[in-house]
Amino acid sequence: MTKRMSRWASRIACVFAVLLLFSDLPEVHSQTRAEIDFFETKIRPQLVTHCYECHSDDAGKARGGLKLDTRQSALVGGDSGSAVVPRSLAKSLLYKSILYTDDDYQMPPKGKLPPSVIADFRKWIQMGAPDPRVTKISPDVESEIDIEAGRQFWAYQPPRRPDVPASKRSAWARTAIDRFAIAAMDQHGLNPVKEATAETLVRRLFFTLTGLPPTPRQVNDWTDRLSKLTSDETSSDPGSESRIDQDAYADLVDELLQSPGYGERWGRHWMDVARYADSTGGDQNNLYQHAWRYRDYVIDSFNEDKPFDQFIREQVAGDLMPVSDDNEWAENVIASGFLALGVKRVGEEDQQKFFADLVDEQIDTTMRAFLATTVACARCHDHKFDPIPQEDYYALAGIFRSTQTHYGLLKAQARQATTLLDLTGMGPPPGAPKLSAEEMQTLIKERDEAARAVSDAMNKIRSGENVFRGTLRRLRSQRDETEAALQAFSNRGEPRVFAMGTQDRDHALPTRLLVRGELDKPAQNVPRGVPQVLCSSNKHTLHARSIDAGVRGEFRNAQLGSPAFQSGSGRLHLAQWIASERNPLTARVIANRVWHWMFGSGIVRTVDDFGNSGDRPTHPELLDHLAMHLMQNDWSIKSLVREITLSRTWQLSSEHHDANFAIDPDNRYLWKMNVRRLEGEAIRDAMLAVSGELDLVRPTGTYLREAGEGGVGQNVFEPVIRSIETKTRSVYLPRVRSVLPEMLEVFDAPDASLVAGSRETTSSPLQALFMMNNPFVAQQAIALAKRIEDTPPDQRITAIYQRVLARRPTAREVQLGTQFLNASAGSQTSSRVNLSSSSQTGSVRFGRRNRFSRQATSSRQPDPPNLLAAYCQALLCTTEFQTVQ
Amino acid sequence: MLRPIIRFSLTSVLLLTFTAAAGAEEYFVRIEKVSGNRMLVVNDTSAGSGGAGGPGNAGGPGNAGGPSNAGGRGRGMRGGGRGGGGSGGGGMSNRSGRGRRRGTESAPANATTITIAPSIKITAAMRERRTFEFRVLAELPGGLRHAVFQNMKQPLQARIVTKNNAITEVNVITGDTDINQSGSTANGETVIAIRPKRPPRKQTP
Structure with missing residues (x-):
């Protein structure tokens, strides 16, 4: 490159750089210091006092389309034109309006400004309206969404009580829900299967409403009551073919809705959502x-x-x-x-x-x-x-x-x-027991020692000694933790009542x-x-x-x-x-959730997404009917649950039907009841219930109190959390994110990171292996076997079936069970073992490796295997126990 | 041949840097008083720029050619200086102003009054104990009406951030940043729970 060219290159570079520099500087640099001062002292305070209330971003108002809180908006003006035109009083609508000479423009509306203020505005406009208020940090973000068009989406229309549809098979329908269901089946050429048996319905109701199995006595009592109708009585109700006494059924529903187990079951559903x-x-x-x-x-x-x-x-x-x-x-x-x-x-x-x-x-x-x-x-x-x-x-x-x-x-x-x-002092009970005087003294001593340790460390630092930074941090943590532990109690050791909110x-x-x-x-x-x-x-x-x-x-x-x-x-x-009842979504969403928890899938399958990427309702009128029912019954969830359980649709059996399956394999149109795998909580609670070990008393506070305060892996340790054992209902188990109780984790409990209106239902070998090998399951089987032990041997199979599966066994099941229990009769002198001691150890081993035989000590022979406990555990492992038909 | 190219590159880089530096600035100040929507500040030459934040400048928001006689001022700031809230002489030290004055009674001679527009973000701040790094914390709701300013008994250290000659943010170092965020108050008291505010009484129909 020649010298001349290089000189030109340098000049171009300078010009370019200068342009770049000055292009970034705001216009404000053309306004003098005095002008800006004038604006700040004379004009801005007046604008803030008299104008911003109706013409500013912060007030959220722009009367007449005008804002006066930035230079740009004042220059652009509103519906009537520019508010301020520099150096032109005649064209500045702001000035005209404060003069109060024009009937159409008189501002501020509360009264004319003093003459001195008007004079200041005149001077300001004449000097060029200097204004440093370049407050646009980023340009406004505009949206291109057509909200009005969006309001036409089905979910954003208010629910209306629909006309109950007519059907050729309306005699089949018992409630309005049934009419909607049968109408949809008519449209798709489906036929409802027959109703479930009384035994099935009793078990289904108990699990759905309370999350617990019925006891054998409850099964017997309610089955008798529900099956009251004889064949003569059914034939007097043409087209109905119902074999269930609906009045007795309603009584059972009401009884279960009043039981404390209802809140524990349905509260757990809501806790998934929350x-x-x-x-x-x-x-x-x-x-x-x-x-x-x-x-x-x-x-x-x-x-x-x-x-x-x-x-x-x-x-x-x-x-x-x-x-x-x-x-x-x-x-x-x-x-x-x-x-x-x-x-x-x-x-x-x-x-x-x-x-x-x-x-x-x-x-x-x-x-x-x-x-x-x-x-x-x-x-x-x-x-x-x-x-x-x-x-x-x-x-x-x-x-x-x-x-x-x-x-x-x-x-x-x-x-x-x-x-x-x-x-x-406001009413809620404390979540911890009162401290004794000794415990209180111990806490105070720990706090004082921790504070002294920090003080000593600080003195060492001040005297020039080296104290490891991590040590100081640890000491401060201990001081704060002991102080916090003390603050959780009053001076007399009474626990204080704290809450999140x-x-x-x-x-x-x-x-x-x-x-x-x-x-x-x-x-x-x-x-x-x-x-x-x-x-x-x-x-x-x-x-x-x-x-x-x-x-x-x-x-x-x-x-x-x-x-x-x-x-x-x-x-x-x-x-x-x-x-609000005017919100188009609220009632629909909760009605759909209730339907999902009752049937295993919602009318809108994507229960957490009613938007465009969610599913459409299979029965939109039914959904609106349920939403209206909810609102008109004072938003009572129990009322909605009752309405659903009393419907014939909910009382259908789960039997397979080839023709229907060919048309609707997912059962979207409710031609049968879905077979549902129980949640981990319900399986655990059911095992404890059938074994007689379930503690129905609500625990006070949280089981995590013993685990301590702090982060998992830092101050609190996972094995400590997992070692928490209890026989209360699973809803009270500690739910630490990423450290769920093993059983719940295996059976697809959500990790509570997001709203979970529906749970996944997986079927994996891990679940089967858990049920076959986990000590908790074995303990329940042993406890169940102990309860059955006093039953005459020829009635044991029936007793176990009634407890575990809420039904009587078939002849074949009795035969197979008897064969199994007698399998070792020739080689064993007794099938009875010392269950009390084995249940204490929780480990009874079967054969050389099976866990149902007691572990051999140095000088004793192993006890005979506990076949009864093994048989009980086998039933607990069945799909029938883990599902609700 | 290389010399002019190098000269060109250096010039461009320098000027681009200068331009970028003129975009965002920070000033460390001491807030002496707060009254209404105005603050009386003094350039705090003892506070360095710390680790966090932009280019940093030991000057304050009122340097040569700036909106007052006090302290230092960022490069490239002329005329309007404080954009969203500049105010010159005759500030709080000479006027009773609207609202009660908060802070120290006697204003230092090199103090500057700045007006804080509602759009300016006011946050708490702190210095890391060990590294002295300046760390911005949560916003202070209510702006200058926050208790930090209403109850100030002594000057508060703060950082003022400007962009394109407009104040965008004020970060205030407080002893008690927010009782909701500290386990211990500045006095060393540990507070683990507070009483909720009582809601209104239900009207009997």
Whole structure:
């Protein structure tokens, strides 16, 4: 390159660089210091005082399409034109309006500004309207979603009570549900199978409603009552062919709905949806020592048949609801633990990222649990499938960002720790026993020693001695942990009552839409609100809702007090919006969930997603009928369950039918009852029940108290958690994320990371091997065999079948069982072993390697095998025991 | 032949760096007083830029040619300086202003008043104990109405972040960042649970 060319290259480079430099500098550099000062001291305060209330982002208003809180918006103006034209008083509508000379433009509406202020505005416009308010951090993010078109989707239309369809086979139908079902079968050329037997129905009802098997006496009693109708009586009911006494059946349903087991069974269903767990999961997996209160609240709510809309409001905004007394206050606060139970990465260093993820988790859970809508997909972009723009996500985020979530944990153990809520003296029982004086003294001594150790270490550091950093950290942790352990009790050793829950922040946090969900890319402010597609036009912001007459009426009817939201988070509005009868999704979603829990699959199979990527309802009118039934019966879940159980559709047998199977192999049109594999909890509870070992008393607090505080693998150890043994119902077992009880894990219990409206049902060799080899199963078999031991030998098979399978054995089953039990009669003197001692060890070994024979000691011969226990265990391993027909 | 190419590259890199540096700046200040939507700040020359954050600048938000006579100012800032909230002389030290004044009574001579627009993000902050790294914590709801400012008895250290000559963020170092986030208060008290706020009483129909 020649010298001349290189000189030109340098010059071009400089010009290019200068252009680059000055292109980045804002226009503000053309305004002088004095001009900016004038604006800041004379003009901005007036705009803030007199104009922002109706014309700013923060007020959420743009009357006349005009905003005055940025330079750009003032220059662009509103519906009438530019508000400010630099150096032109005649063209500046802002100036015209403050003069009060034009009847159409008189601002501010409360009164004319003083002459000095008007003079300042005149001067400002004449000097060129200098304005440093270049506050656009990122350009606004616009959405292209057509919300109005989106409202036409089936799930976003309000449910209507449909006409019950007519059918040629309407005589078959016993209830409205049956009419919808038979009409759908008519359409697809299907025929319903016959009804289940009384024995089958009794077992089905017990498991579905309580999660426990019926006792032999209950089976006998109810089978007799249900089978009251003779063949003469059935023939007097033409076309019905029912062999079940429906009145007696209804009595059984009512009895089971009143049993405490109902709440434990159905509460467990809801806890799947609420992703209930006793730990944070995530990176550190710290234990939640107080999550159990929410568990008990759910169980009690189902037992009391709390109206579901009330249940929703309490979980979303319980801490904000008006109360009559302290008991109600405490219960509502505990209910708000719904928002605090989710997965958290408590080791996250960036507090803002942690908080954003917490809010995201709350949005996802709330929307999916109650509305089966995946709003969280819109965190980074518009929803790809549903009409939910990114703005809707951040409108909800504004509500949850203005909420403080209290989930506990110690700062010494988790970077993102918070306090708990203290409910001492408000009614809930303590979750731990009272400390004795000695125990109290021990705790105080531990705390003082820990504090002294820290003090000593600090003194050493100050005197120049080297103290290992890890040591200091450990000592501080010990000090904080011992202090926290002491603070959990009063001075007299009475345990304090703590709970997880939420509170409103003192002030709402403004929320900006984040481009691609990135914290450092904020765009426009988004006012708090709810998804637009589920509201009427322009009724989605909290402001619009607070002045809506319908919403105000709902607040009044629900005794929620004032719909004002400015000083709070807006969660009460959100709760009432979800629980409203006008919300098209809420009643449908819960009705569908109930149907799923009753039948094994929902009318909409994707129970957690009613959006475009979810399934369509197989019986849309039936779904609406169920939703209307729920709302018109005061949102009573028991009423809906009862209605379903009384239907003939629910009482069908599970028998196979070739012709129907060829048309509808998945049984979408309900021509039979689905055979369902029981959940792990129900299998475990059933084993304990049939063996007579089940403890039906609710435990106090959590079993994790003995495991300690802290993260799994750091302060708390997995073997300790897994060694927790109990004979209470499985709903009370500790549910530590990633450390589920083995039996539940094997039988597909969800890990509680997400909303789980339906569980997978796998069939794997692990399950079979577990049932055949696990010591817990063997213990139950031994206990069951012990109960049968006193029965005459010729009745033992029948007794075992009645206990385990709730039916009498067939002749063939008796023959096979007898053969098995007598198999070793020739070589053995007795089939009876010392079961009391073997049940203590829990290990009776059969033969040389079988676990049913007692382990040989040095000088004794092995005892004869316990064939009875082996036979019992074989029945526990059957598919029939693990499924409900 | 290489010399002009190298010269060209160096020039471009320098100028591009300069440009980028002019985009986002941070200033370490001491908040002396808070009144309404205004803060009286003093450039805090003792606070380094720490590990986190942008290019960092020991200057404050009011350097030569800037909106006041006090402290230092970032490069490339002229005229408007503080964008979203600059305010010049005659600030809080000379006016009673609206609302109660909070903070120390006598304002240092080199103090600057800045106006905090509602759109500016105000967060808590802390310095890592060992590395002194500056770490931004959670947002303070209510902005200048937060208890940290309402109850301030002594000056607060803070960092002001600007972008394109506009203040975008103020990060305030507080002893008690947020009782909801600390196991121990600045006084060393351990708080593991707080009483919930009492909701309104149910109206009898």
